[in-house]
Every structure is written in structure tokens, then in C-alpha cells.
Amino acid sequence: MIRRWTVVVDRDDLTETEVLHDELPESSDLSDCEVLLRVSHVGLTANNVTYGVIGDVIGYWNFFPAGGPCQGVIPLWGFADVVDSTVDALPAGTRVYGYLPMASHLVVRAKLTSAGFVDTSDHRAELPAVYNSYLVTDRDPAYDERLEDLQVLYRPLFLTSFLLADRLVDNDFHGARTVVISSASSKTAFGTAHCLKDKGVRLVGLTSPRNVEFTKSLGLYDTVLPYGASVDVEPSVYLDFSGSADVRSALHDRLGSGLVKDVSIGLTHQAAAQDARSEFFFAPDQLRKRTTDWGSDGLAQRFGEAWRGFTAQAGDRVAVVRHSGPEELVDVWQAVLAGKANPNTADVISF
Ligand SMILES: NC(=O)c1ccc[n+]([C@@H]2O[C@H](COP(=O)([O-])OP(=O)(O)OC[C@H]3O[C@@H](n4cnc5c(N)ncnc54)[C@H](OP(=O)(O)O)[C@@H]3O)[C@@H](O)[C@H]2O)c1
CATH class of the missing domain: 3.90.180.10 (Medium-chain alcohol dehydrogenases, catalytic domain)
Structure with missing residues (x-):
């Protein structure tokens, strides 16, 4: 037995x-x-x-x-x-x-x-x-046998990062040129920042005070701010990995109609509150769309390229x-x- x-x-x-x-x-x-x-x-x-x-x-x-x-x-x-x-x-x-x-x-x-x-x-x-x-x-x-550790840690997260970033590019960032990302120190968030770097938008990472230095050290965000600090008032998309009602409300209050899209992806703060102002990112929808647009092989090839670029650096980051x-x-x-x-x-x- x-x-x-x-x-x-x-x-x-x-x-x-x-x-x-x-x-x-x-x-x-x-x-x-x-x-x-x-x-x-x-x-x-x-x-x-x-x-x-x-x-x-x-x-x-x-x-x-x-x-x-x-x-x-x-x-x-x-x-x-x-x-x-x-x-x-x-x-x-x-x-x-x-x-x-x-x-x-x-x-x-x-x-x-x-x-x-x-x-x-x-x-x-x-x-x-x-x-x-x-x-x-x-x-x-x-x-790749040598990358097993990176695969168990990042592969399920990075697929979400890749598809989320792709959806923003696909929609020309809904007219915004700034993307504000909460729980910016998390792997899914910084994987998204990796995919959005050099795409012509300013990336602002919001994180806990104790994680500001680490998040800056990633070199992926143009600006890193602790929760509670004021972001610049300009047309922005919000990618929420924290699920924090306070962070969401502060952003809506500050940016008003300048917050052109509010997307909910995660709940690192562990409070599962729904908010009508935010739309939930459902990765399989973008997966289906890109399978139609690019075919399965085209999607696999693009994801493979992004994954190799990410894993080449991920080992040094964490x-x-x-x-x-x-x-x-x-x-x-x-x-x-x-x-x-x-x-x-x-x-x-x-x-
Ligand atoms: N929708 C999807 O398909 C999808 C797919 C993948 C991941 N996600 C979500 O993305 C989020 C990040 O996941 P991950 O695995 O990438 O995370 P991770 O790397 O383990 O994230 C760690 C960070 O999360 C925050 N955090 C963790 N525990 C916390 C706690 N108890 N209280 C407050 N903050 C806490 C802190 O960031 P800060 O100090 O920067 O806030 C911490 O540095 C999760 O909620 C996950 O479910 C969603």
C-alpha cells in the first residue's frame, strides 16, 4: 500500500x-x-x-x-x-x-x-x-528541464500577464497613455509590466510601503508609489491586482473621468468585493479572440517568444x-x- x-x-x-x-x-x-x-x-x-x-x-x-x-x-x-x-x-x-x-x-x-x-x-x-x-x-x-522552477512559479501567471497586456494593446489602451497597476510587486503584475514596457505608455506601480524598493528594483515601472500617494491626473487605465476597495476609490476620486478603464484581475488583499465601476478580466475571452485572429500556432509562437523573454530575466528578479x-x-x-x-x-x- x-x-x-x-x-x-x-x-x-x-x-x-x-x-x-x-x-x-x-x-x-x-x-x-x-x-x-x-x-x-x-x-x-x-x-x-x-x-x-x-x-x-x-x-x-x-x-x-x-x-x-x-x-x-x-x-x-x-x-x-x-x-x-x-x-x-x-x-x-x-x-x-x-x-x-x-x-x-x-x-x-x-x-x-x-x-x-x-x-x-x-x-x-x-x-x-x-x-x-x-x-x-x-x-x-x-x-526546458532547467526552467522547471520558473515554470511552476510563473507560467500560469504569465499567461494572464501576456493576455492582459495584449488586450490593452489590442484596444489602444482605451485612449489612455498611463497604466496604473496595484500590487505592482506581485509576479502577475510585474509580468504585465514586462509585456507593456516599450509599448508607448507610462507605467505607474502602486505597492505597500515595504515593497517600494523591490518594485523599483524591477526596472519595469516608470514610477513606483506607495498606496495612499497621489497619482498624476491624466487619462489612465487601472489594472487592479489587489482588490482593495480603498485604493480603487482613491483612484476614482482623484482621476474622475480621466480613469478611462478600471480592470479587476486579482485579490491579493483577500477581500472579494464587487464594484460596478470595475470590469473583471477573463483571460479565456482574450485567449479565444487571439486563437481566432492568429490561429493556435500563431498564438503559441507569440506567447513562446514573450515567455522566453520573460524567463531570461525572471531568475534575476526573484x-x-x-x-x-x-x-x-x-x-x-x-x-x-x-x-x-x-x-x-x-x-x-x-x-
Ligand atoms: N484573473 C486571473 O486570471 C489571474 C491570473 C493570475 C493571477 N491573478 C491574481 O493576481 C494576484 C497576484 O498573484 P501572484 O501570484 O502574482 O502574487 P504574488 O507574486 O505572490 O504577490 C505578492 C504580493 O501581493 C501582495 N500581497 C500578498 N499577500 C498579501 C496580503 N496578505 N495582504 C496584502 N497584500 C498582499 C503584496 O504586494 P503589494 O505590496 O505590491 O500589494 C505582495 O508583494 C492574485 O490575486 C491572483 O489571484 C489573477
Whole structure:
């Protein structure tokens, strides 16, 4: 019997964690199309906290059901290896990248695709397709073994950065020539700034006082201001990664009709408040549009180019700190949840 561990959190109090242990089925117990994955390593950033904060709204708790009715498993992005399989095309030793639980193992029901497979388990059927797809590394043209850490940390975030920046360019910045970005120290925000640099707009980063120096050091923003400081009054687009009602209201008060677009992308401040003045950025819409405009290959080629440009610099911007096992995973979770993680380091956890 293989022993599995799973970290569950209390859905109503994300600081409450528990490590569960159970036994996995023997290989003879795997049903047709089922594959047993051993999680290798994952990244953990504020994005994963957001999955917990809005777990009920988007259905994030349904990806990896475990624990009691008030508990849930936070999804993470990372690599895993097939350790047992009923699918010939996915033999033991196959390495995959995708959406993984805070757990040592995962059983998926694999339906093969050209890039890997989709998990067709019943409990995932209603969930967004992008989260159910797994890439087999030796079929992924963007895969580079030396960049695995950067991939687990940045790839899901940078796709959003790329599509968000592209949508602004596609709309000629709605007539604005300044883009104001909150939680400017976050990876998704500075990935967006990376994509917008040299596109003819002024980039203003808003951040916590303690993160001003780091955010300046990125060299991506023309101006970095602490929350509460006044921005220049000029036609601007606001990209909100913080979800802070105070920051939003201060900007609307200061810029008035000069705030030509207010786009909501993140919730680093962990308050899920809706505001009619802001529109939610839904990355799959822009993904669909560009797939139509450029074709899948054209999109993959453009994203690949942007990704290579970003990863060439990302390693110098943020140092990777490695951790291992469920106890250290819980420690990292608590630090990221409490906003204690330092933006100049990023956490990768081996399971
Ligand atoms: N809509 C989408 O498709 C999509 C995709 C990817 C990411 N996102 C969102 O973008 C946001 C950033 O994610 P990320 O993974 O890039 O973040 P990250 O790199 O881990 O961001 C860290 C930064 O977030 C702020 N922060 C973190 N924890 C906080 C806390 N407890 N209280 C207050 N501020 C806190 C701080 O920035 P400051 O001091 O600069 O505020 C901190 O430096 C998340 O909300 C994520 O869900 C959305």
C-alpha cells in the first residue's frame, strides 16, 4: 500500500490546516483510464490564496475533494510523475505539468490529447477546461528541464500577464497613455509590466510601503508609489491586482473621468468585493479572440517568444527558495496567506 498525505484547509478560516494520511489503492484497483500521479514539486504564490478566498464562487474546492464538509484542498501548479497507469501512452515515469492538489498523490482519469491528457473525473466535469488539461513534458515545445522552477512559479501567471497586456494593446489602451497597476510587486503584475514596457505608455506601480524598493528594483515601472500617494491626473487605465476597495476609490476620486478603464484581475488583499465601476478580466475571452485572429500556432509562437523573454530575466528578479514535505508546505502557505512572503523570493515546494 502507498501512503498518501493531503493538506486540507478550513474553507472559512484559511489559516486552519490539517495534514491527513490515507492509503492509496493497489495498482489492480485502478479503473480503466486511471493513472496515479506522484506530485514532484509546485509553486505557491498569492494566486493560490485567491483560489481559497473565492473557492466557492468559481468552484475551486471541487477540483480535489478531501477532508470534511468544511475543509478543502488548495490547488497548485506544478510537475508530477506517473507512478502507476492503465493507459499505455502514459507509462510509469511520464512527467506531466498541470493543476495539482496539496497532496503527495493524485488519481486522474485520463483522456489523451495531442499535448498530454485531460482529467475526465466526474467531479471535475463542470470545471473550467483549462484547469483539467495536463501537458506531458516531452511533448511540450516550451518545456526546458532547467526552467522547471520558473515554470511552476510563473507560467500560469504569465499567461494572464501576456493576455492582459495584449488586450490593452489590442484596444489602444482605451485612449489612455498611463497604466496604473496595484500590487505592482506581485509576479502577475510585474509580468504585465514586462509585456507593456516599450509599448508607448507610462507605467505607474502602486505597492505597500515595504515593497517600494523591490518594485523599483524591477526596472519595469516608470514610477513606483506607495498606496495612499497621489497619482498624476491624466487619462489612465487601472489594472487592479489587489482588490482593495480603498485604493480603487482613491483612484476614482482623484482621476474622475480621466480613469478611462478600471480592470479587476486579482485579490491579493483577500477581500472579494464587487464594484460596478470595475470590469473583471477573463483571460479565456482574450485567449479565444487571439486563437481566432492568429490561429493556435500563431498564438503559441507569440506567447513562446514573450515567455522566453520573460524567463531570461525572471531568475534575476526573484530568488527561488526551496522547501520540502507537508510541514514546510504548511509553513509556506501560512507565510503567503499572511502576506509575510518577501517579493524578492519565491517558494517552490518538493513533495
Ligand atoms: N484573473 C486571473 O486570471 C489571474 C491570473 C493570475 C493571477 N491573478 C491574481 O493576481 C494576484 C497576484 O498573484 P501572484 O501570484 O502574482 O502574487 P504574488 O507574486 O505572490 O504577490 C505578492 C504580493 O501581493 C501582495 N500581497 C500578498 N499577500 C498579501 C496580503 N496578505 N495582504 C496584502 N497584500 C498582499 C503584496 O504586494 P503589494 O505590496 O505590491 O500589494 C505582495 O508583494 C492574485 O490575486 C491572483 O489571484 C489573477
